[in-house]
Amino acid sequence: MSREHPDDFPSYADRPQPAGQAAPRPTPQPVATGNGNGNGNRVVATAARTQTWWNETLHRLSLHARVTMLAAVAVGLAVAIVSVAAYITVRQQMYQNLDDSLILRAGQAAQKGVLTNLTNLENISADAFGLSDIRVGVVGADGQQWGARKSPLPPMGDDELQIARSQGNEASLRTVGVRNGGSHFRVVAVPARYCPAGLSEECSNDDSLLQPGALVVAQSLGPIDQTLHNLGIVLWAFGLIGVIGAALAGNAVARSGLRPLARLTGAAEHVARTEDLKPIPVAGSDEISRLAQAFNAMLAALARSQDRQRRLVGDAGHELRTPLTSIRTNLDLLAQADKRGGLRPEDRQQLLDDVRAQMDELTTLIGDLTELARDTPQVRNAELIELSNVVEDAVIKVRRRAPGLEWDVQLTPFPVWGDERLLGRAVTNLLDNAAKYSLPDGASPPSDGHPLGRVTVRLLDGVLTVTDSGPGIADADLPHVFERFYRSSEARSRPGSGLGLAIVKHAAEQHGGMIYARNAPGTGAQFTLWLPHAATQTR
Numbered sequence: 118m119s120r121e122h123p124d125d126f127p128s129y130a131d132r133p134q135p136a137g138q139a140a141p142r143p144t145p146q147p148v149a150t151g152n153g154n155g156n157g158n159r160v161v162a163t164a165a166r167t168q169t170w171w172n173e174t175l176h177r178l179s180l181h182a183r184v185t186m187l188a189a190v191a192v193g194l195a196v197a198i199v200s201v202a203a204y205i206t207v208r209q210q211m212y213q214n215l216d217d218s219l220i221l222r223a224g225q226a227a228q229k230g231v232l233t234n235l236t237n238l239e240n241i242s243a244d245a246f247g248l249s250d251i252r253v254g255v256v257g258a259d260g261q262q263w264g265a266r267k268s269p270l271p272p273m274g275d276d277e278l279q280i281a282r283s284q285g286n287e288a289s290l291r292t293v294g295v296r297n298g299g300s301h302f303r304v305v306a307v308p309a310r311y312c313p314a315g316l317s318e319e320c321s322n323d324d325s326l327l328q329p330g331a332l333v334v335a336q337s338l339g340p341i342d343q344t345l346h347n348l349g350i351v352l353w354a355f356g357l358i359g360v361i362g363a364a365l366a367g368n369a370v371a372r373s374g375l376r377p378l379a380r381l382t383g384a385a386e387h388v389a390r391t392e393d394l395k396p397i398p399v400a401g402s403d404e405i406s407r408l409a410q411a412f413n414a415m416l417a418a419l420a421r422s423q424d425r426q427r428r429l430v431g432d433a434g435h436e437l438r439t440p441l442t443s444i445r446t447n448l449d450l451l452a453q454a455d456k457r458g459g460l461r462p463e464d465r466q467q468l469l470d471d472v473r474a475q476m477d478e479l480t481t482l483i484g485d486l487t488e489l490a491r492d493t494p495q496v497r498n499a500e501l502i503e504l505s506n507v508v509e510d511a512v513i514k515v516r517r518r519a520p521g522l523e524w525d526v527q528l529t530p531f532p533v534w535g536d537e538r539l540l541g542r543a544v545t546n547l548l549d550n551a552a553k554y555s556l557p558d559g560a561s562p563p564s565d566g567h568p569l570g571r572v573t574v575r576l577l578d579g580v581l582t583v584t585d586s587g588p589g590i591a592d593a594d595l596p597h598v599f600e601r602f603y604r605s606s607e608a609r610s611r612p613g614s615g616l617g618l619a620i621v622k623h624a625a626e627q628h629g630g631m632i633y634a635r636n637a638p639g640t641g642a643q644f645t646l647w648l649p650h651a652a653t654q655t656r
Contacts, residue, residue: 188367271335554587
C-alpha cells in the first residue's frame with residue numbers, strides 16, 4: 118500500500134481530466150542564474166552583522182534584564198518544542214486513525230459488493246453520504262467513473278486508475294485540496310470488481326461479468342482541520358501565558374537573587390564616595406554571600422593598611438622632629454657664635470660632628486621609613502639567593518663597624534627565593550643590634566686586642582640565629598621589640614631609630630618566614646630568623 122503525506126497536495130496534473138483530454142504539461146520554471154559565491158558572502162555578512170548587533174544589545178542590558186530574558190527565552194523554547202511535538206503527534210495520530218478507518222471500510226465495502234454494483238451505487242441517495250461527509254465512486258480500468266446520483270464524484274486521478282488496472286493487494290492514499298480551503302479530502306482507493314449498471318441479477322449468477330476497477334472513498338478533512346486549528350490556538354495561548362509567567366517569575370527571581378549584589382554595589386559606591394571602610398552585613402552562604410565576605414575581607418585589609426600608614430606617618434613625624442630640632446639648634450648655635458667672633462676650633466669641630474651624627478641618624482631613619490612605607494604583601498621580582506652569602510657579607514660589613522667584638526660564625530648553604538637587598542638589610546640590622554648591645558655603653562676598642570663582647574651567628578637549614586653578649590631583653594619589652602619606633606628604656610641612651618627590628622620582621626613576612634626573640638641562658642638576647650627553602654617557595 119502506497120501512502121502519501123497528508124500535506125502533499127496533488128498538482129493540477131494529478132486531478133481527474135475529462136475523457137479523451139491529455140493532462141497539461143507543467144510550465145517550465147525559470148532557472149536562477151548568478152554568482153553563488155556572492156550570495157553566500159552576503160549571507161555570511163548578514164549573519165555576522167546580526168550576531169554583532171545581538172552581542173551589543175546583550176551587553177547594554179543589565180544583569181536583571183538578562184536573567185529575566187533568559188528565563189522567558191528558556192521557557193518559550195521549551196513551550197515551543199512541547200507544543201510542536203504535541204501538535205505533530207496529534208495530527209499524525211488523527212490522520213493515521215482516519216486512514217485506517219477509510220481502508221478498512223473501503224475494503225469491506227469492496228468485498229461485500231454492494232457499492233461496486235453500479236445499479237445500487239447510482240440509486241443511493243445523496244443524503245446518505247452527505248450526513249457523513251463521504252464521497253463514494255467507482256473507476257474502471259478504462260478510466261470511466263461512476264458515483265451516486267446527485268452526489269459529487271470523489272477526486273479520481275492517476276493513482277486511483279493505477280489501482281483499478283493493477284488489481285493487486287495494495288491501496289492508494291492521498292490528500293486532495295487545500296487545508297481550510299473548502300475542498301480538502303483524504304482519498305483512498307482499493308481494488309474491486311464492479312458490476313455494470315443493469316446487470317445486477319446476471320452478475321450475481323455469473324462472476325465473469327464483473328469488470329476490473331477500484332472503489333474510491335473520499336473523506337472530508339474539514340473536522341480534522343478544525344480540530345487542529347483549535348489545538349494550535351490553545352497551544353499558542355498557553356505558550357504565550359507560559360512565556361509571560363516565566364518572564365514575571367524570572368523578574369522576581371532576579372530581583373530577589375540580585376538584591377544582595379545591589380547592596381554590595383551600594384556598599385562599594387559608599388566606600389568610594391565617603392572612604393568609610395565599615396564592613397557590610399552578610400547573611401547566607403551562597404555565592405553572593407561569599408563575594409560579600411571577600412569584599413569585607415578586602416575592606417578589612419584596606420583598613421589595616423590605612424591604619425599602618427597613619428601610624429607610620431604619625432610616628433615618623435614624631436621621630437623626625439628630634440633630629441631636625443637638634444640639627445636646627447646646633448646650626449643656630451653655630452650662627453650665633455660666628456656673630457660673636459666664633460667658637461674655639463675644638464668646640465666647633467665637636468658641634469659639626471654632632472650635626473654630622475644627627476644627619477647620619479636622619480638619613481638612616483628616612484631609609485628605614487622608605488623601606489617600611491612600601492607595605493607590599495610579598496617580594497616582587499624574586500631571584501634565587503644563597504642565604505649563607507648574604508649573611509657572610511653582612512658579617513663582614515658589621516665587623517668593620519664593631520672591631521672590639523669577637524665573632525663566632527658558622528654558616529651552611531641554604532638557597533631561598535627573595536630580594537637580596539631586603540634580606541641583606543634585615544640580616545645587617547640583626548647583626549648591628551647584636552653588636553650594639555654586646556659592647557658596653559661608651560666603651561672604646563681595646564688596645565690589647567682583648568674583645569669586649571661576643572656575637573654568635575649560626576645558619577643551619579634556613580634558621581639564622583644571632584646571639585649577643587649584652588644584658589638581654591626585659592620581659593616587659595619582649596612582646597614589643599619588633600614594633601615600629603619602639604625603644605626600651607635601656608635603648609633610649611643608645612643610637613638608633615627603633616625601626617631596625619621592624620624592618621627585619623617586615624622582610625621575614627615578605628619572604629614567607631618568621632622572626633622571634635628570646636633571652637638565651639647564660640648570654641644575652643637571641644634572635645631567630647626562619648626562611649623557607651627555595652624548593653618549597655612559590656615565586
